[in-house]
């Protein structure tokens with residue numbers, strides 16, 4: 001089932017599970033120092049844990065283990081610390097008005113392909129729709145396997161651009177028909 005990080009009284013073990021899943025899912029696997037590894041984790045997760053804890057959603061199994069997570073942010077344009085920290089974050093800044101929220105989602109490798117990622121996205125989309133947001137988005141690589149996953153989840157507004165020579169794909173999902181959606 002989907003739960004919120006903020007609904008868990010003892011957050012430490014859940015954040016440790018999120019950290020494990022993050023590194024099991026990252027394409028980057030080697031780090032020169034422990035500090036570099038810590039900084040990499042912080043760049044991708046700290047803003048969400050610190051500023052949007054209500055939008056950190058977890059998939060909890062019947063045995064209590066956490067096997068998937070979603071880190072969401074409802075105001076991409078206002079998330080200034082992310083603008084410098086995340087590669088390519090501002091490449092699609094002109095799309096944020098129509099698709100203001102964004103998310104990252106990862107599942108433990110042995111639990112993929114069972115609908116956990118889709119359930120986490122639906123929970124966040126429902127929260128964003130309830131808050132009256134026009135849409136949400138993700139950014140991925142155009143060649144990534146997860147493109148099909150997001151397309152099935154309703155992210156049908158596609159914008160291809162490049163950042164530092166790397167192709168990036170913006171995928172937006174409309175929630176409400178706003179003036180620019």
Ligand SMILES: CC(C)(COP(=O)(O)OP(=O)(O)OC[C@H]1O[C@@H](n2cnc3c(N)ncnc32)[C@H](O)[C@@H]1OP(=O)(O)O)[C@@H](O)C(=O)NCCC(=O)NCCS
Pocket residue numbers: 025104105106107108111112113114115116117118119138139140145146147148149150
């Ligand atoms: C992408 C991901 C979050 C989807 O969650 P999930 O619970 O596995 O997804 P669902 O069961 O709801 O849907 C299955 C789809 O997920 C995607 N998927 C499954 N395993 C995947 C993997 N190892 N890598 C990338 N995408 C994967 C596929 O599109 C799959 O559909 P397919 O088998 O028809 O290709 C999850 O697979 C994952 O963590 N993948 C690796 C990390 C990743 O790509 N994260 C997103 C970063 S933008």
